[in-house]
Amino acid sequence: MRPIRVWAYFLVFARTYMRNRVGLFFSLVFPIILILLFGAIFSNTGSVTVDLYVQDLDGGSALSHSFISALNATGVFSVHLVSPSVGNLSSWLSTNGYTTGLVIPLGFQSSYISHVPVRVVLYTDPAQTSTAGIAQSAVNGVVSEFNLQATGQSAPEVGVVGLNVGSHTYQYVDYLVPGLIGFSILVAPMFSMVNLSSQYKKAKLFRQLSLTPLTRGEWLLASILWFIVMVFASTLVMLAVGRGAFHSTVEPDALTFAFLLAGPVLFVSLGLLLGTVSKTPESAAVVGNLVTFPMMFLSGTFFPVSLFPDYLQKVALVLPLYYVVDGLNNTMVFQHTSAALVDLAVVLALAAIFFLAAIRAFRWQEQ
Amino acid sequence: MGDSVIEVQGLVKRYGPLAAVDGIDLEVRSGEVFAFLGPNGAGKTTTVEVLEGIRPRSAGSVRVLGHDPWKDRAKLQRRVGVIPQDFTFFDKITPVESIQFYGRLFDKRPDPTRLLREVELEEKADDAFEKLSGGQKQKLGLALALVNDPEVLFLDEPTTGLDPQARRAIWDVMRALRRGGRTIFLTTHYLEEAETLADRVGIIDHGKIVALGTPEEIITRFGRRPRLRIEGSPAIAERLRGEWSGEVQVEDGRTLVEIRTKEDVLAVLQLVERSGLPWSEVATQKDTLEDVFIRLVGRMSEGTVGTKDRRAGPPVARVKGVP
Ligand SMILES: Nc1ncnc2c1ncn2[C@@H]1O[C@H](COP(=O)(O)OP(=O)(O)OP(=O)(O)O)[C@@H](O)[C@H]1O
Ligand SMILES: [Mg+2]
Numbered sequence: 001m002r003p004i005r006v007w008a009y010f011l012v013f014a015r016t017y018m019r020n021r022v023g024l025f026f027s028l029v030f031p032i033i034l035i036l037l038f039g040a041i042f043s044n045t046g047s048v049t050v051d052l053y054v055q056d057l058d059g060g061s062a063l064s065h066s067f068i069s070a071l072n073a074t075g076v077f078s079v080h081l082v083s084p085s086v087g088n089l090s091s092w093l094s095t096n097g098y099t100t101g102l103v104i105p106l107g108f109q110s111s112y113i114s115h116v117p118v119r120v121v122l123y124t125d126p127a128q129t130s131t132a133g134i135a136q137s138a139v140n141g142v143v144s145e146f147n148l149q150a151t152g153q154s155a156p157e158v159g160v161v162g163l164n165v166g167s168h169t170y171q172y173v174d175y176l177v178p179g180l181i182g183f184s185i186l187v188a189p190m191f192s193m194v195n196l197s198s199q200y201k202k203a204k205l206f207r208q209l210s211l212t213p214l215t216r217g218e219w220l221l222a223s224i225l226w227f228i229v230m231v232f233a234s235t236l237v238m239l240a241v242g243r244g245a246f247h248s249t250v251e252p253d254a255l256t257f258a259f260l261l262a263g264p265v266l267f268v269s270l271g272l273l274l275g276t277v278s279k280t281p282e283s284a285a286v287v288g289n290l291v292t293f294p295m296m297f298l299s300g301t302f303f304p305v306s307l308f309p310d311y312l313q314k315v316a317l318v319l320p321l322y323y324v325v326d327g328l329n330n331t332m333v334f335q336h337t338s339a340a341l342v343d344l345a346v347v348l349a350l351a352a353i354f355f356l357a358a359i360r361a362f363r364w365q366e367q
Numbered sequence: 368m369g370d371s372v373i374e375v376q377g378l379v380k381r382y383g384p385l386a387a388v389d390g391i392d393l394e395v396r397s398g399e400v401f402a403f404l405g406p407n408g409a410g411k412t413t414t415v416e417v418l419e420g421i422r423p424r425s426a427g428s429v430r431v432l433g434h435d436p437w438k439d440r441a442k443l444q445r446r447v448g449v450i451p452q453d454f455t456f457f458d459k460i461t462p463v464e465s466i467q468f469y470g471r472l473f474d475k476r477p478d479p480t481r482l483l484r485e486v487e488l489e490e491k492a493d494d495a496f497e498k499l500s501g502g503q504k505q506k507l508g509l510a511l512a513l514v515n516d517p518e519v520l521f522l523d524e525p526t527t528g529l530d531p532q533a534r535r536a537i538w539d540v541m542r543a544l545r546r547g548g549r550t551i552f553l554t555t556h557y558l559e560e561a562e563t564l565a566d567r568v569g570i571i572d573h574g575k576i577v578a579l580g581t582p583e584e585i586i587t588r589f590g591r592r593p594r595l596r597i598e599g600s601p602a603i604a605e606r607l608r609g610e611w612s613g614e615v616q617v618e619d620g621r622t623l624v625e626i627r628t629k630e631d632v633l634a635v636l637q638l639v640e641r642s643g644l645p646w647s648e649v650a651t652q653k654d655t656l657e658d659v660f661i662r663l664v665g666r667m668s669e670g671t672v673g674t675k676d677r678r679a680g681p682p683v684a685r686v687k688g689v690p
Contacts, residue, residue: 008471012460019459019495203455210421211449212472213441365421 009222052077053101063109076138099125173246178328179301184234185263193271194288198281210364227264255331269354378427389574402565448517454508458497469514502529590654599646
């Protein structure tokens with residue numbers, strides 16, 4: 001293993017890629033188009049009203065009344081009152097198949113007046129991403145209005161009404177950013193490598209390289225490095241577009257980087273493997289599509305897998321990309337580090353298996 | 368000529384049932400230009416690829432610079448340069464970038480401008496490979512083969528498809544390399560190329576070597592005796608068959624008379640003159656490598672370009688036909 005040789009082929013590959021435009025389109029431009037498209041379709045739901053089930057445990061105090069009127073006045077909600085006697089609102093919501101609810105706690109008014117922090121609880125279904133996002137921001141708006149009025153009084157301590165939501169809610173775009181990062185980890189390496197390995201064979205470029213000291217390992221490593229660069233670039237672009245266009249709040253962290261490094265190893269190797277075992281460029285293209293397209297749609301790239309029917313969720317579990325996207329979601333969106341580490345372990349194991357299999361199956365020489 | 372650089376004994380290469388190379392022996396010595404001739408599908412490329420170490424052999428022993436090319440490929444790569452048949456490279460990469468790429472792979476600091484000037488490609492230095500013409504691509508192949516300053520060069524049809532000027536430019540490079548003491552193993556369909564460049568020639572057909580030696584040796588061994596060619600009435604041949612002791616043939620309407628000595632020429636001409644039959648031109652004719660090649664191989668391979676015009680020697684007499 002000589003770094004200079006890895007660098008030599010890296011340069012050749014990078015130049016070929018940059019001058020080819022098609023690869024660049026799939027790596028950078030296409031994901032941007034997708035994030036803009038999906039983001040626009042699914043985030044722009046302002047005209048929709050959300051059915052909000054409100055349980056007022058403060059016994060119809062004056063303040064809870066005005067809070068409910070304020071919610072009504074946003075125009076976002078169609079408010080339905082739920083009797084305190086139904087008990088736990090969360091289970092009542094799921095029993096009835098409703099998605100969004102709010103609990104005004106006992107002592108809401110008295111706490112407010114005496115400037116003791118108090119929390120209303122918002123329940124949303126994280127799968128209904130756009131509804132959840134709308135509900136959260138509208139309730140937030142009403143809460144800050146009330147806080148403002150509270151500070152407007154001349155009381156020395158400032159009363160704060162905290163807002164606690166049933167589970168943290170996320171916007172659709174918060175799923176879309178990691179999903180599309182997963183998309184670029186998959187698509188460009190797979191299509192390029194499947195295509196390239198049969199093309200190189202046909203154009204006898206492998207024969208040409210086999211006449212030089214470049215080794216297969218160095219060659220594969222250089223290809224992987226290039227796609228890591230591309231994946232980092234598209235991740236930066238995706239984060240920027242998500243933030244700029246849709247106010248996404250997801251942030252990359254150390255674990256995110258681990259996925260950005262391991263993902264290309266996995267899919268460059270898998271692409272090479274598929275291209276190598278196929279006899280002709282035509283069959284390579286077919287096999288490549290058969291593997292890539294289901295993964296592209298069923299791994300949670302465009303929609304959270306939790307939205308899928310059960311049997312499709314089971315299908316997702318056998319797709320390598322699922323663990324990349326799930327891991328990115330776990331670390332970037334939910335901050336579930338332990339779950340993300342499990343995903344990372346799966347990705348690393350698959351990457352190692354495919355890397356070794358590709359190196360083993362792939363030969364420069366003809367027999 | 369020095370020590371032997373390439374030694375091949377009983378080399379066999381099978382593709383399934385086909386023995387593409389069927390037990391060949393040859394030796395190439397240091398500083399020699401060896402030309403490997405043969406019709407399409409004879410087994411030239413297969414042999415060369417085995418020597419380069421990019422194809423395993425089925426049987427036989429092969430040594431290149433003392434190494435087994437298949438097992439010691441890594442060691443050999445640094446000391447040999449190769450132009451494969453139908454050389455191709457990365458479409459979007461320019462000649463200069465290609466040479467730099469090879470330089471990094473081989474741990475050399477080549478001067479791209481000098482190398483490209485040497486093969487007369489300097490004006491295309493910064494054009495993508497896909498934009499080069501067939502001959503220009505071939506020239507880049509030669510430049511790349513020289514990057515690692517090799518002791519032995521394997522050139523598989525390096526001038527196929529080149530215009531005559533470009534071919535001569537490559538020949539000049541090969542001559543310079545030979546003067547520099549490199550050993551060159553060349554395959555070609557151009558018999559003229561083999562005749563002008565090669566110290567020794569091997570002719571292969573159906574995987575077997577049918578002739579091996581210097582061009583002169585091969586012509587002497589396998590060629591026919593010199594002939595006197597007479598352009599004129601076909602009746603001349605009839606007449607001579609009765610009167611001349613040597614062989615008399617008719618080829619393309621011309622009479623060919625076997626001769627052994629200078630005196631034979633005059634004797635035949637006197638016989639012709641005495642017959643009173645009309646003739647216009649006579650010339651002596653010797654077999655060329657191409658004649659031998661065709662006789663040995665029994666057919667002209669599709670790509671083989673002959674040297675037809677050179678077949679005839681200079682006319683020894685040119686006389687207006689007697690009316
Ligand atoms: N990879 C292969 N698999 C099967 N048969 C092959 C393969 N390569 C070559 N052959 C066969 O081996 C024989 C020799 O081929 P080779 O390429 O060595 O010929 P060549 O002398 O270089 O011909 P040309 O002058 O056309 O380049 C041919 O009959 C060819 O069909
Ligand atoms: Mg050949």
